[in-house]
Amino acid sequence: MTQHHSTLLVLALCSALLSSPLAAKKAEPLSYQTTPVSVPAVHTADSSLVLSMEQIMADPDWIGRQPEAAYWSADSSQVFYQQKREGSELRDWYARPLNAQGNGTPVSLAQLHTLGSETAIYNRDRSLQAWLFEGDVFVRLLPNGAITQLTRDNAAQSDLQFLLDGRLAYREGWSFYAHNLVSGQRTELVSLKTEDSPKAPAVPSGYLAQEQHKLIAFIAKEQQAAEQRYQAKQQLKQQNNSLAPGAFYLGKGMQVVAASLSPKADYMLVSVRKASKRNDNDIMPNYITANGDIAAQPVRGRVNDVVPAPQRLLLLNLQDGSSTELSYSSLPGYNEDVLAEVKAENAKARGEKYKSEKVIRDIGLMTDWYWSQSAIRWHSNGQQVALMLKALDNKDRWIATLDFAGKKLLPQHRLHDKAWVNYAFNDFGWLNNSDTLYYLSEETGYAHLYVKPLKGKAKKLTSGTFEVANPVLTQDDSYIYFQANQSHPGIYEVYRAVLASGEVEQLTKLGGSTSFSLSPDEQKLLLNFSTNLLPNELYVAEAKPAAAVTRLTHTVSELFKQMPFKAPQIVAVPSSHGEQPVFAKVYYPDNYQQGEKRRAVIFNHGAGYLQNSDLGWSGYFREFFFHNLLTQQGYVVMDMDYRASKGYGRDWRTAIYRRMGTPEIEDLADGVNWLVENANVDRNRIGTYGGSYGGFMTFMALFTQPDLFQAGAALRPVSDWAYYNHPYTSNILNTPAIDPIAYERSSPIYFTQGLKKPLLINAPMVDDNVFFQDVVRLVQRLIEQENINFETAIYPVEPHGFRQPSSWLDEYRRIYKLFEQNL
Incomplete structure (x- = not known):
């Protein structure tokens, strides 16, 4: 049996054991599997090899250079993807025909403009494809494939759009043009001036x-x-x-947030706000520069200083030149004092009394850094438009349509969250052939898919204790394809909702982490699949249930295949603070139940809202290698998806609202108890470590529960949330001006007096995410408290995510030394 077929057979058998029917009702208990699971090895490893720190922290080219940014060709016959050039940060493009063998062939620089793009668009009858290459516009005639270059200039074009009259529209700056593909004439449709x-x-x-x-x-x-x-x-x-x-x-001093042109080119919606001025004090010193000077690099503002400007929403009539500002007053809750309880608690702490009153809330489009989809979605017939709006206090999200005659917003859906509206699961749009919206919403506690006619009630298409993501609608409105973790929180497969019947069909059963791209002809799925032991590779299958899956790429190195890496088990740790268990990866050494009680380490993943205890390849691959090295040394290692992690629903996500560092450390304590009771671990020989949010958690664990761990390493850690960015932090803690209690309750710098056990603090100095200042301030506080239980290592050339193998090696040698000396 070939390696290709044996791999798919193992994956299919594993998945068959894990799959279960779609869950149904909100009131039902957790429906996914909670027994330990792991994906078997798919390569034959050499068990005699001993892992070395030098190898696992080396330049990751040794693993293989996995496919990136893959997308379909216009005729659905091949896929294009990028691959990192060995020993370089540059990427090369490859073409992989479906009927070929091997990994495909490199695409020459001279031919790159012919590939199309992942974001290519099509006209209504799909006879034309348009895309951008290096800021210029190209059009392909289908099916013969003839290509025409429409622009060749230094004025970068963007926002391609086919109009209903056949012209292709795009913008340069904030001027919009329509290109007649027959005559070649270019017409300016509208120009927006911030004057x-x-x-x-x-x-x-x-x-x-x-x-x-x-x-x-x-x-x-x-x-x-x-x-x-x-x-x-x-x-x-x-x-x-x-x-x-x-x-x-639009007025002097204004900034265009977004502008969207109707397919009929008769209207435009524009959102504007007052332009914000950079704070010249938001800088980061860089001590290692090419000219030997200290460089003061500009960086983002702090949540304490940023005050987002409300947006004005304008309807521009391109036929008569009129402009109308649209009021938000039709949105339910637009003037509610949603922070009344928070304000009252903080006022009481100051010895004051807060009186709640109606307040006009600041509102704007859902156009945050974490969301790439347009917040203005025109129906393909050009007669309707839908907008996704959010309150800048993070407590509401609305979908509204527009009454053109009355020039007012018509609310279609409100998602209110007492904590914060998620910055994921905001996909929405129109069905192509009816006045019906589709959208994702967390309103029942998990992200699910809904459809709603303009004058009817919403219908829920999916249901259960799992999350739906990345919906893709077919042209004929037959199906909406999506990704979901239905059978187990850590297993992501591809499904589709049959819109005519409401039935949901499972399309893949691979057993790891699977994402997808629907082919332009809507007959095939390009799959990006990985397991804990296999980095992502590309696969293809027909877009139907139980279709055979064919592997397209084999980019993992022979050296990697030989490495004796073992997949962790995913276990459900009982929680002492709720019914839902804490899912965690556990790495076991050989014969761990025999002999003396073992040492253990608990790893804390970063980002807060991130899932790492899943069955796919992890972005924390160096940590995966390190954990395998530790098991060879006899350690047990646990990697928990503590409360706040992604993949487990709204309540799990928002458990940290206004109290970051409390639920997560409670979960770590449950993890410690589980290791002691189930994995032959000595309670007095357990350490912890993590980076970014994981570094913050290490601080909070050692400061607030000093007897829980015997040592900890905090990497690129947050010490004071008032110094972190606005988009992320204001969701969870509101702002320091409104809710100082939440910041003081959640920031490690207020709890440093609790440090009793050895602490290693590793800090990159050119980190423009978590500033080096976070470590500097906390270290000074420890010095002033005459605490000698810490050491600090600095990395002068490193950003938040290290780039140099020498830095990775130095950092993990220090972490290993900390555990060896103290556990």
Whole structure:
């Protein structure tokens, strides 16, 4: 049996053991599997090899260079993907025909513009494909494949859009153009100017100016001529259709957030806000520079300093040149004091009393850094538009449509969350052939898929204790494809909802982590699949249930295949603080139940809202290697998806609201108890470590529960949330101006006096995510408290995610030394 077939057979057998029917009702108990699971090895490893720190922390090229950014060709016959060039940060493009063998062939630089793009668009009858390459516009005629380059200039185009009349629209800056593909004529549709509207020449105000115009004939004559020229220009614009339409002037000091053109090119929706000015004090010193000087690099603002500006939503009529500001007052809850309880608690702490009153909330489009989809979605017929709006206090998300005649928003859906509305699961849009919306919502506690007619009630298409993501609608509205972790929180497969019947069909059963891309002809799925032991590779299958899966790429190195890596088991740790268990990876050494009680380490993943105890390949692959090395040394290792982690529903996500560092450490304590009771671990020989959010957790564990662990390593850690960024932190803790209690309750710098056990603090100095300042302030506080239980290692050239193998090696040698000396 070939390696290819044996791999798929193992995966299929594993998945068959794990699959279960779709869960149904909100009130039902947890429906996914909680017994220990792991994906078997798919390569034959050499068990005699001893892992070395030098090898596992080396440049990851030794693992293999996995496919990246893969997408379909326009004719659905091949896929394109990038692969890192060995020993370089550069990427090369490869073409992999479905009917070929091997990993495909490199695409020459001279041919890159012909590939299309992952974000390519199609006209309504799918006879044309358009895409951008290096800021220029290309069009392919289907099915013969002939390519036309429409632009070749230094004015980068963006936001491609086929109009209903066949023209291709795009923008340059904030000017929008339509290109006639038959005549070649390019027409400016609308230009947005962040300036005040020009006015007719007028006599300057003031005594001296007035007298000058009365006394000097030349000045009066020039004034009259200027007025005549202005009037003549206005008349020409009104009476001559060959001229471009007049610009829309949005006001000086304003910033365009987003603008979206109707497919009929008759309307445009524009969101604007006051332009914010950078704080010159937001800098990061860089001590290792090419010229030997210290560089002060600009960085993001702190949540304490950032005050997001509300957005004004404008409807521009491109036919008559009128502009109407749309009111948010039709949105339910637009004037609720949603932070009344928070404000009252903080007022009480100050010895004051808070009186709740109606307040007009700041609202704008859902256009945050973590979301790439447009928040303005026009129906393909150009007659309807839907918008996704959010309150800047993070407590509400609305979907609204527009009454063009009444020029007002019509609310279609409100998602309110007392904690915060998730920055994931916000996909939405229109069905192609009816006035019906589809969208994701966490309203029942898990992200599920809904459809809603404009004048009807919403219908839930999926249900159960799992999360739906990345919905993709077919052109004929037959199916919505999506990814979900239905059978187990750590197993992601591809499903589709049959819109006619409401039935949900499972399409893949691979047993690890599977994402997908639907082919342009909607007949095939490009799958990106991985397991705990196999980095991601590309596969293809027909877009139907139980279809055979064919592997397209084999990019893992022979050296990696020989390594004696073992997959962890995924276990469900009983929680002492709720019914839902804490899912965790556990790495076991050989014969761990025999002999003396074992040492153990608990790893804390970063990001907070991230899932690491799943069955796919982890972004924390170096940690995966390190944990295998530790098991060879006799350690037991646990990697927990503590509360706040992704993949387990809304309540798990929001458990940390206003109290970061409390539920997570309670979960770590449950993990310690589980290791002692189930894995032959000595309670007095357990350490912990983690980076970023995991470093924050290490701080909180050692500071607030000093007897829980015997040592800890905090890497690139947050010490004071008031210094972190606004988009992430204000969701969870509100803002320091409104909710200082939450910040003081959640920031490690307030609890340093609790440190009793050895602490290693590793800090990159050019970290523009968690600033080096976080470590500096906390270390100074420990010094002032005369605490000697810590050591600090700095990394002068490293950002938040290390880049140099020497830095990775140094960091993990220090972590290993800490555990060896103290456990």
